[in-house]
Amino acid sequence: MKAPDFDYLRPETLAEAMDMLSRHGEDGAIIAGGQSLLPLLNFRLAGPERLIDIGRLAALKQIVDGDGFVEIGALVRHCDLASSEAVARAFPLLRQAVGHIAHPAVRHRGTIGGSLAMADPAAELGACCLALEAEMSLQSVRGQRWVRAVDFFAGIYETALAPDEILTAVRLPRRGPDSVQIFSEVARRRGDFAIAGLALVADNHMANPRLALLGVADRPILAEKTMALLANNMAAADQAIELIGNEIDPAEDPAYPPAYRRQLVRTLLRRTLMELLP
Amino acid sequence: MKTLRISLTVNGEVVEREVPARLNLVDFLRHDLGFTGSHVGCEQGACGACTVLVDGETVRGCLLLAVQADGCKVETIEIMEFEDLRAAFHRLNALQCGFCTPGMLLSAQELLQAKPKPSRAEIREYLSGNFCRCTGYQAIVDAVEAVARARGG
The missing domain is CATH 3.30.465.10 (Uridine Diphospho-n-acetylenolpyruvylglucosamine Reductase; domain 3)
Incomplete structure (x- = not known):
């Protein structure tokens, strides 16, 4: 489909953009690259009165x-x-x-x-x-x-x-020099939105681990219980892999039942921790 | 309908037009300028049939408004000169209906410029945003690989 009709404004400075938004924020939408907004407009899932194109603000x-x-x-x-x-x-x-x-x-x-x-x-x-x-x-x-x-x-x-x-x-x-950072996800095809994904950030020897998950809740979330279990304790890896699947509460989804997402997250954590084995 | 005046370079010529704000770039190229080599498939950024170059980089023509291309340099398949890639697609059966081919060629050329000797996995990865419903991709990967070799990559 084609996008609905809208007005288009292109501010030259951030100040101008903020001013436009203060006047039109309720019925306007900011467009930057447009790679998420254009599909929504083409499907008519979004219908703003005007687009404020900030795409040329060099300061950003x-x-x-x-x-x-x-x-x-x-x-x-x-x-x-x-x-x-x-x-x-x-x-x-x-x-x-x-x-x-x-x-x-x-x-x-x-x-x-x-x-x-x-x-x-x-x-x-x-x-x-x-x-x-x-x-x-x-x-x-x-x-x-x-x-x-x-x-x-x-x-x-x-x-x-x-x-x-x-x-x-x-x-x-910035993280310390020994920072460990590993991202992984599962998607049906390359480039599709992930069914589930996991980002691990930790200092050396699994100090201060942070485990963020995508695709398993209404927003990206931290697996805080699993983080606490794993802190300075790689020996708890097997328990952590089990726990992370239990810790999340994915919504019902006809394509991917919650149990499947729980299992995916366990698999992603297992793969991630395997990378850290000597 | 809200319209704006834009000025941009399309295939080497400066073009000035009054366009509706909501018009996307690929429709502008096809309907206003007659460059029908870029195709319109899904209109949601999934299929890659509308691939064109903006300031030298591949973009989705359906995910860019014509007004956003104001002042930019736009190039389409019509002026592309990579006869070897075209010939390899022909010779190795890398197309049937041809709907995806302009986008495939532009993406493949961009890959080969950035990486003259890609592996088959890298070719697949780079072309993963260009859908082909005819060939099953094998022949397309063959063609890009053959051109990489022939160019000395």
Whole structure:
């Protein structure tokens, strides 16, 4: 199908974009790469009065290789994330995850901010942000605030963003030199949305493990019980593999019953921990 | 209907048009400019039949509005000169109906430029966003592999 009629605005600066959003936030939609929004428009699942195209705001395209953190602008595309040396050094998890996002032509347009703001529960980058303890910068004419990833995701396609706010950047704290970061997922075909996925971030010898899951709840979630069991205790691997399947509560789904997703998550954790064996 | 004036380069020529805000790039290329080599399949970004180059990179023509391409350089299959890839598709039966072929060729060419000697797995991976309902893909992978070898990759 074709998209419904809408008006199109293209601000030249972030200030202008925030101003437009403060006036049109309720019946307007931000478009960045458009790789999630255009299908929704084509299917007429979304019908905003106007699109505010922030795609050309150069200020949101930077990757800042900071002291103690890396800050990724909301308009950094998936392909930029995959080719950034700064990202590859600090967060190999992101490069691994990006390889699972759709296909090259989509990765040339899709952005990290767009993916996070869309908040599809099966999206890769949301789970990565949760595992990496990211903070999101939300800006509006009222000011800027930082929201932790764990507080950002509020449900299926729901986030902490107010109607007048723009997600402008994601800040990721650097990990130690021995940081372990492993991403894995199961999808029916390459590039499809995952049925389930898992991101592990830990320090050496499984200190401070963080296990984020995608596709198994209404938002990306942390497997906190399994994290506690595994902390500094690789000997508990078998128990952890069992526990992570019990810890989640996937919704009924005609294609993939909850028991299947529980089993997938156990398999993903087993594969992940196997990679860490000497 | 809300319209906007856009100016962009399409296949080497500067084009200025008044277009509806909701018009996507592939429909603009096909209906306004007559470049019907890019095909419209799923209109949801899944099939890859609408693949075109924007500023030198493959994109989904159905997932980009024409107004978003304002000021960009757009190239379609019509001006692509990779006769070896085209000939290999022909010779090795890498197409039947041809609906997916323009997108396949553009994606394959992009892969070969970035990686002159891809493995078969890498070819499959790179073309995974281009659906073919005729060939079963084997012959397409054969053709891309043959061109990689012939180009000395």
